[in-house]
Amino acid sequence: MVKDVRERSVDPASQEMLTVAQRAGMETAWDRLEKQQPQCGFGELGLCCRNCNMGPCRIDPFGEGAVKGVCGATADIIVARNLLRSIAAGAAAHSDHARDVAQTFKLMVEGKAPSYGIKDQAKLERLMKEYGVATPVALAEAVLAEFGKQNGPIQFTRRAPAKRLELWQKLGIEPRGIDREIVECMHRTTMGVDCDYVNLILHGLRTSLADGWGGSMIATELQDVMFGTPTPTFSEANLGVLERDMVNVIVHGHEPLLSEMIVAAATDPELMERARQQGAAGINVAGICCTGNEVLMRHGVPSAGNFLQQELAVATEAVDAMVVDVQCIMPALGALSGCYHTKFISTSPKAKFPGMTHMEFHEENALQTAKEIVGAAVMNYKNRDPTKVHIPDIKSKCMVGFSVETIVGALGGSLDPLLGAVKSGAIRGIAAVVGCNNPKVQQDYGHINLVKELIKNNVLVINTGCNAQACAKAGLLLPEAADLAGDGLKGVCRALGIPPVLHMGSCVDISRVLVAAAAIANALGVDISDLPAAGAAPEWMSEKAVAIGAYVVGSGVFTVLGTVPPVLGSQAVAALLTSGAKDVLGASFAVEPDPRKAAVLMIDHIDSQRRKLGL
């Protein structure tokens, strides 16, 4: 049956490719979501426990059947334990990414990873000073030690405003070590350990803070040192960035360790010559998901799209290699690429997939492996079926690369102009809009409509991840998009020549948002929770988003979720997250699937914060 593709995505390129995929009989995540209907109500409510083999147990949400698991765990305990495990998984993903970056950094400064170098010497020196070490090797060792610390502190938590740090210490949630907190999540949630939902959630916050102010921040900072701190640059986004007459290599996943090398290899004269011999005009690299954001931010490498476009890219029959590392890579790509000429190349020893070609990537000879991978793509160009090639003629220009350093630079070296605009009301507040795609939400509908509503109301938006790509595709990352903003924000954007929506990077780069929030709070002499600021994840799906949501709220930012987290099976846990947390952390969650209503929640919060600050 032909599905209405307009109900599945607001992105015209996605709609076009969904039609093409349907005609070809190809299945996508949207079809699989339909086949999963109805989804399990116990799972939706977080009421299923599989943590021991007396179970699986589930709690009857209506109180008629079992109200306790075999061990006696109630809905509150089960929901809180499941939430803690999600946070642990999300924090583990960001932090293991950071570990790889830190290990590569160490190899590099020891001279054992010749493919990598130092691109931002100034940041390296700032970090050495921050850590109180004299050499890059000592910095590498100090950063790597953060993972295995037993009693903290994690250095970057010292970037938080003093009031916030004191609050964490008072609540006993200052993280002690990145790995320790994640391990403790698994210990606490195994059979017969922590059975107090408040205690469980407090540890969840501590674990998430070890991610936001630990793992994620380490990843961002060392990536900036090795690959350069992003500066404003122009590029393009959407499936139309694929080139009909060039070898197209898509980098998909999360770690720039790989994508940076692929980008470098694609300019190798020998490979370019080989591409020409194969009849191609050149080699075109494009990104999907956050590894795409990393090379978009630093090199202006175009983005082929966000999470839900990974399958659609393959369906163009124009992708000669889909090169992946870790996170958000659908195992469906294996079977799908089997139906097209696309070579699906996995590179991480941690992530293998059915139907892949595995070309394992190691830091010691990274560029050589990258050249082999690009070479495989070049040699695959001739295998395209030209009758099947279908590239939507749809792409948008975008301005990207807004690291904190860049924003301060654009402001003339200090935050004062921004603070002035906030104080005068030209900028009503700041919203961080982040997160995934989720086929439960019409693709990009939540992202775009929320962001448009915010800027219309003079809220400056900073974004990362799949939201940033959605906004790039919708033309919202251009200085001209200021026309869609309210008069105050429009004036600021025009004066500075910046878009009303600032792309700050990948999902680990939400650490940049924390750094910016801390800097603004410090400049005003208040806590982050006092700022006229809010966060949102309109289409989130990943466990990483759960960890992010927790550290953002734990850092004091009110956050609106667009899809319902699996916690409603416990009214106590839901109440703690949506209201009780406010009394303790100065911030809480809200759930609102309608992006326009979500904007109202965020703006109301911003207005109430302004009143409290006397603005």
Place this chain on the structure above:
Amino acid sequence: MKEVFVRLDRCQGCKSCEMACAVQHSTSKSLYGAVSEKPGPVRRLYVESAEGLKVPLVCRHCEDAPCVAVCRTGALSQDPITAVVDRDAARCVGCWMCAMICSYGVIGQGAEKRLAVKCDRCRDLDVPACVDACPAGALVYATQGEFMEMMRKAAATKIAREAKGLA
């Protein structure tokens, strides 16, 4: 006339049918709304476990239904065309005559008072909520004839495969 049939070999015991039934009989008719309703909604079918099997039990809407026959207030009645046994809450006094005579134990109690609660085969839906919710195809909404044809085809396929294997 369609009825709810059970394929015992398919039931995984996930209780999705129970949950969907309760939600369908809630005020909000949505899962997230129903969990905060007071009183909570009540399910009308039950997944029991016996002899190592998971057995969904749902009102059979028996012909000349015993529960209707013993109801002393006229609260239970049977539709002459669809055979659906339904209950009029205003007339039910909670005497439990119906519960005592039901061979399947599928007469429940209202959340707040003694009020017989039973399957109404989801009057407002084309397919009952329990059948729609079953992820394993254990519940089938079909006429008796259709259901038997389906079972015969499954049996014939099995026999044919075995015969081929022997030949």
